[in-house]
Amino acid sequence: MEKIKVQHVTKIFGKHITNALKLVEEKKSKTEILEKTGATIGVYDANFTVNEGEIFVIMGLSGSGKSTLVRLLNNLIETTSGSIYIDGEDISKMNKQQLRKIRREKMSMVFQNFGLFPQRTVLANTEYGLEVRGIPKEERRLKAEKALDNAGLLPYKDQYPSQLSGGMQQRVGLARALANDPDILLMDEAFSALDPLIRKEMQDELLDLQQKVKKTIIFITHDLNEALRIGDRIALMKDGKIIQIGTGEEILTNPANDYVKTFLEDVDRSKVLTVENAMIRPITVNIELDGPKVALQRMREEEVSVLLAIDKKRAFKGYITADDALEAAKRGEKSVVSFLKTDMPTVPKDMLIQDVLGLISESPTPIAVVNENKLVGVLIRGVVIQSLASETEGVTKDE
Amino acid sequence: MSKMLDSIPTLPVADTVENVMDWLTGSFSPLFDFVQNGGKTAMEFITGMLVAIPPVVFILMIALIAFFATKRKFGLAIFSIVGLFYIYNQGLWDELMNTITLVIFASIIAIIIGIPIGILMSKSSVAEAIIKPILDFMQTMPGFVYLIPAVAFFGIGVVPGVFASVIFALPPTVRFTNLGIRQVPKELVEAADSYGSTGWQKLLKVELPLARSTIMAGINQTVLLSLSMVVIASMIGAPGLGREVLSALQRAQVGNGFVAGLSLVVFAIIIDRLTQSLNKKKS
Incomplete structure (x- = not known):
């Protein structure tokens, strides 16, 4: 059931990493470490597990380390210390080939600004993951067309990304990720660049999709409402640290500390709703x-x-x-x-x-x-x- | 004060460079000879082929290419016809063909060397830190200076001309390739990585296609720089329009100088517009 397990993961950017790591172990604060060593803490002793078939939301304001954390999961950014287990295998100890295999077969990523290749058609974009795996042309075209069809985008397959609206581009991004049939979807602020109406539509589509395909989804967002709508569980981050993990209700009704409380007050609508x-x-x-x-x-x-x-x-x-x-x-x-x-x-x-x-x-x-x-x-x-x-x-x- | 400065003997920079050059020419002379002879034969062959094409056919061919490359506009096509006819009319046709061969050879070699170096620079910050000052050096050094090692290695003629042109024209391709790849949006590089691309797949499927128009701008610069070097290279016996300019200079013939110079300008405009339109074609 346990799909992803993150244990004591820390990421430090900059020089003097060993010194900074020592200070991290001494529980010094982010600013203190920056002053003493010049190193920036990206993620600081993160611990959590994600179960199979779960939508796990990582929420935080910009600079909280949530985007760094999701990139650690597929090793786009290497961890400084700690372990990340995917299906029990520690990816921080993998060599390049093993890592590529995991990226090709187990996890796909969806990006905030869609990450579509502008010189490729919608179909060629959707095929990309299959193409780098070396799947024969005919087979990958069929798989990609099926993924596009599921997203209702088949008629647009010969268009270029720039010819589509934002919402449609992100559907292509999602179709590209699903064409690979990964176990895990990493969604980095996937809906944040869309306008609110489209965003809500995409959230609903994601939930519908999840009913059918039951992927393990890591969803990054800065939007509490989005987190509450789609997250089975939510991890709240600040300054690289995970402050609280729980269901939306647990976090709303029982904020772990004042920061969470102010964050909730800051973001949610309880202030204006009667x-x-x-x-x-x-x-x-x-x-x-x-x-x-x-x-x-x-x-x-x-x-x-x-x-x-x-x-x-x-x-x-x-x-x-x-x-x-x-x-x-x-x-x-x-x-x-x-x-x-x-x-x-x-x-x-x-x-x-x-x-x-x-x-x-x-x-x-x-x-x-x-x-x-x-x-x-x-x-x-x-x-x-x-x-x-x-x-x-x-x-x-x-x- | 100046006494103190004078007390230091002249540093043997010139001697050292000369020694290195002597050693190079001495040790590698078979290689240089081979390149000289092979290069000369190849270029004379190409020039011979170009000259063999009837000028009318050649002019019409260029006009046709210009017409289609500029999305069926007549401007460049008409300019090519008029300009090339002018060069033919002034009796400089064979010189033009020589120049074309020289520019093509120098540009292609510069591109073949330049793009991989540019890719290397974009992939490694260490390589960038080492290569960048070398490029600066190459670009600020007066073009004439390259003639000296060219002559030392290859004697006189067309091959040293190409050699000097390559060195002179190389930097833009390297710089623009580096720039183009580094400018590929981070998210697209991440997308390529996150789907498990190998380094080559990322380069060929994502980075180079996206850097294409920047690299083409660099190639355009390289082609024009190698053309400008052609005039200078005529000083060491490279044939072509440059030689006409040079001989007009030596005899103070203003009229002939103007005719040859204008021919160079016409040719420069045609290849500049052509390489630029290749760039715009797809986007």
């Missing part, structure tokens, strides 16, 4: 009219296990759970009041999401949203995170 933007329609039960059987029926219908309780004036009264309702129905009770729970927190609908994130992560139940004492919605953790990640408001922080 509770009203993130809430969903509540499934309710009327405590003055409905009994346990009606409640159970409604839960089945809406496929939920909790109903929010209101009275005739839609005032919020609490909630009931399916287990309690079932018990009560068995006992033949006619009202839900006897097992009504009231420990659900409430928030006003115009509160900022930023201010309720803590509450959301702590509360075992969803949160009721009220307006002038009336129930207007409900906040569910997953939906809140999704709304933070959505692109509709266009407040992405771009470089």
